[in-house]
Amino acid sequence: MIQSLRNIKRKLKIACTVNWVKTLYFNFKMFPFSIAKKLPVFFYGSVKFTSLKGTIIIDAPLKTAMIGFGQPFEMTTRSKKIAEVYLAGEFRVKGHIQFGKDYFFYVGKSAYFEMAHMSGFSSFSKLICTNRVVLGKWVRLGSETQIIDTNFHQMMNTNTKEKYPKSSPIVIGNYNFISNRTSIMAKTITPNYCVIGSNSLCNKDYTDFGEKILIGGIPSKLIKTNFSMDWEGEKEIMSLWLKVKF
Numbered sequence: 001m002i003q004s005l006r007n008i009k010r011k012l013k014i015a016c017t018v019n020w021v022k023t024l025y026f027n028f029k030m031f032p033f034s035i036a037k038k039l040p041v042f043f044y045g046s047v048k049f050t051s052l053k054g055t056i057i058i059d060a061p062l063k064t065a066m067i068g069f070g071q072p073f074e075m076t077t078r079s080k081k082i083a084e085v086y087l088a089g090e091f092r093v094k095g096h097i098q099f100g101k102d103y104f105f106y107v108g109k110s111a112y113f114e115m116a117h118m119s120g121f122s123s124f125s126k127l128i129c130t131n132r133v134v135l136g137k138w139v140r141l142g143s144e145t146q147i148i149d150t151n152f153h154q155m156m157n158t159n160t161k162e163k164y165p166k167s168s169p170i171v172i173g174n175y176n177f178i179s180n181r182t183s184i185m186a187k188t189i190t191p192n193y194c195v196i197g198s199n200s201l202c203n204k205d206y207t208d209f210g211e212k213i214l215i216g217g218i219p220s221k222l223i224k225t226n227f228s229m230d231w232e233g234e235k236e237i238m239s240l241w242l243k244v245k246f
Contacts, residue, residue, distance in 0.1 A: 017044050017072055018044055019045060019047060023043045025049075027040065029052060030052060031056070038064055039065065041067040042065040043070055045079050046070075047084065049085050054087040054088045055091070057092045059093065060094050060096075066095070068098045069085070070100070070101055071100065072101070074101075076100075076123050086105065086106040088108055089112060090111070090112050091115075092114045093115055094114065094115065095116055096117060097115045097119050099121045100120075100123035100125065101123040104127065106128045108130040111131055112129070113129040113132075113133050114134045116135060116139070116174070119135040120139075120141065127147050128150065131168060131169055132170070133170045134171045134172070136173050136176065136192070137174045137175070139176045140176070140177050142179045142180035142198070143181075145182045147170060148185055150166050153166070168186035168187045169186075169187075170184060170187070170188045173190045173192040175192055179216075180198050182196050182202070184202050185202060188203055188204065189204075190207070191213065194206065194212075194213055195214045196215055197215070197217070200217055200220045201218040202215070203219055203220075204219070206220070
């Protein structure tokens with residue numbers, strides 16, 4: 001009886017944090033009715049929709065609230081109310097995913113962004129995808145991290161006048177932990193089971209170092225081998241926060 005009351009209280013508390021207006025608007029605008037009625041995408045707290053001209057494809061078993069924007073799963077309990085969504089390209093979801101509070105989500109026209117099961121951005125994170133960004137399963141990004149696949153401005157060789165590409169794809173392997181305030185830039189490719197230290201800058205292919213590594217620095221370099229997060233412990237923690245069984 002007591003446990004049932006606690007479950008009801010928890011569900012009511014979560015329901016009060018959901019932005020039902022934006023949740024209903026997004027789902028019924030972006031999906032056919034058969035999918036929209038199940039409300040696979042939840043928005044928590046304040047959010048601005050700058051553009052919803054793109055597409056979102058769910059390539060996984062459909063569940064209510066499997067995609068959470070602004071989801072309260074961290075220590076922080078307050079928001080600056082600056083979350084923003086710009087979706088003009090394709091966003092493909094392959095499982096249960098989350099964004100923390102005050103995120104900036106940008107997928108430009110003709111761009112492709114993919115998140116696999118249990119990938120998630122912590123609070124104050126930024127995604128800018130103008131080309132192609134792919135996150136494997138269990139890619140966990142710490143607070144104030146940013147993934148940006150473009151230089152925004154045209155760069156060139158002053159001697160040869162050769163113009164360099166403005167953007168390049170980013171691919172993050174499975175079971176990657178990206179610590180807070182890290183910048184993942186164009187051309188970044190990481191192996192499976194990779195940990196990136198805080199305040200790092202990644203801008204190249206790190207797969208030659210093999211799996212189970214720690215990299216970090218500006219720019220990032222190999223720091224330690226035979227290194228990995230305790231992913232079983234992480235799954236236990238996330239199951240408590242999100243009430244998801246793995």
